Amino acid sequence: MTESSGITSFKDIAKAKKIGSTAGTCSQVSLKLMAKKANVSYDKLNVVNIAPPIFASAFTGGGIDAAVGWAPWTMTLPPGVKVVSWDSEYGGVCPSINGLRxxxxxxxxxxxxxxxxxxxxxxxxxxxNPQLAIDALQRSLQISPAVAKEFYEKHCCSRMxxxxxxxxxxxxxxxxxxxxxxxxxxxxxxxxxxxxxxxxxxxxxxxxxxxxxxxxxxxxxxxxxxxxxxxxxx
Structure with a gap:
């Protein structure tokens, strides 16, 4: 959320003018759960269907003032934008699944x-050797070494x-x-x-x-x- 949005947690989601969210993903599911928990009608939210990798540029250009996404894109946000809620606070679900027919x-x-x-x-x-994972994250996601390291330490591998x-x-x-x-x-x-x-x-x-x-x-x-x-x- 941008600092000027006045949003300090998911409970303030109705204050957002434009919310970045990705249809058909756990981003959209999370936003729906936030709205339910905050007693806000989802239909009254102005939702912009964009993917998390684009959030940073959308925030910078003023296209959105709030977004719902996942790491590592929550770690690549521009100055003045910060994460104010995590899925554990509103019961978000975003399981990783490996499936075979x-x-x-x-x-x-x-x-x-x-x-x-x-x-x-x-x-x-x-x-x-944790650096193996950090290097792989950097290459596959095209993120900086610093973001790859933060992603590894906060969300990856040993936490699986x-x-x-x-x-x-x-x-x-x-x-x-x-x-x-x-x-x-x-x-x-x-x-x-x-x-x-x-x-x-x-x-x-x-x-x-x-x-x-x-x-x-x-x-x-x-x-x-x-x-x-x-x-x-x-």
Whole structure:
């Protein structure tokens, strides 16, 4: 939010003259949740459909005086613009999802295990040398070294849920809790997008449950533990 907007938290969202938000993403979902929490009609907000990488130039040019987005673009804002609320304050949802079509898995059953193995190897390498992740973020997102470092320290890698947390029914990242974790986040996001008219109908809980399959991750962890035991027995 710009300092001149008079907005000090999401509760002041009605004060914004023009709000940058990206249709069909967690940016739009978050803005809808903010409006609900602040008892403001979303229809009365003047929303400009632009992507987070463009927020900085839109703020500079006066095209918007508020925006809802995600890192690292919240770290590239011009002077006089600051972040005043985080998703934990209004119940925002923005899960990262890796998905494969069932027919693809049936054709290439080893792919999920290979993807988990690559992720595990990457986590281990980054834990030993964080600069690997910082350099990769800088290259892939075309951001400065300073922003890449800040992004890594505040949001990346070590803050990602572990495989074990994803199989814990009580975890906020759970893949096994049909009423919580990823399933709950996906349901809420679909409900908000439906209310906004972005999608024709919200997802049904049973549809979401069918789309989340923790079996490949369970298999990977089981095989990993078996491999560790065999290595220890030698």
């Amino acid at each position: 069932p027919e693809y898995i049936a054709k290439y059953p080893s792919v999920p295990q290979r993807l988990f193995a690559v992720q595990a190897e990457a986590r281990e390498a980054i834990a030993k 849920p572990t495989f074990e947390q994803q199989l814990d029914p009580n975890s906020p990242w759970s893949l096994v809790n049909p009423a919580g974790g990823l399933a709950a986040q996906a349901l809420l996001a679909s409900q908000m997008l439906h209310e906004l008219g972005t999608i024709p109908a919200p997802l049904k809980p049973e549809m979401i449950a069918e789309a989340i399959d923790p079996a490949p991750l369970r298999k990977f962890l089981s095989e990993q533990k078996t491999g560790e035991r065999k290595t220890g027995e030698r």
